[in-house]
Amino acid sequence: GAVVSQHPSWVICKSGTSVKIECRSLDFQATTMFWYRQFPKQSLMLMATSNEGSKATYEQGVEKDKFLINHASLTLSTLTVTSAHPEDSSFYICSARGRSGGEQFFGPGTRLTVL
């Protein structure tokens, strides 16, 4: 299957700083990218969806000014957690889907710890 990478895999930052997480589709063009958040022992919660050339669509309850999403190209999406606080500590997973629709491929996730 297609490969989606995320960087970094693990990040620790101080409260009040911003953190950027990159998501790349390595061998296909991702017209749609998704960002999920997963708390320990819980399911994936969709945060936002971004389509090529459009602004991200955020799910209800997700602060768009705090979680900035940029779908910069057909192979790259970034999630920036601005002014991070300890409650933002979580596991963030990106996912990508190509032009033909169908299967959605997942990145390996990024563990964010805010001190």
Place this chain on the structure above:
Amino acid sequence: AQTVTQSQPEMSVQEAETVTLSCTYDTSESDYYLFWYKQPPSRQMILVIRQEAYKQQNATENRFSVNFQKAAKSFSLKISDSQLGDAAMYFCASRLYYGGSQGNLIFGKGTKLSVKP
């Protein structure tokens, strides 16, 4: 609204035995896909099996098969000849398909599967 329910928070199976994970869903749409994803301790989401709602035949992938009961809105996963590597969280998910567009994946809460040697 689209919902996916997994009523078994945890399941356990003996190595080489068979286990069935339950999933029910609710949707008013006629075109949709159903999925089972595996999330091992590495937390990488892996697609196990996929079923198109319009297909009556149950999907199979090697040791993994589903029992798709459309009228009952049930989509269970059967793992045969369980292996230690099958130990993971399993998520059932659905996705609508309408007018050539794909909806978002809706996940259940997951079932943690343990495999005993």
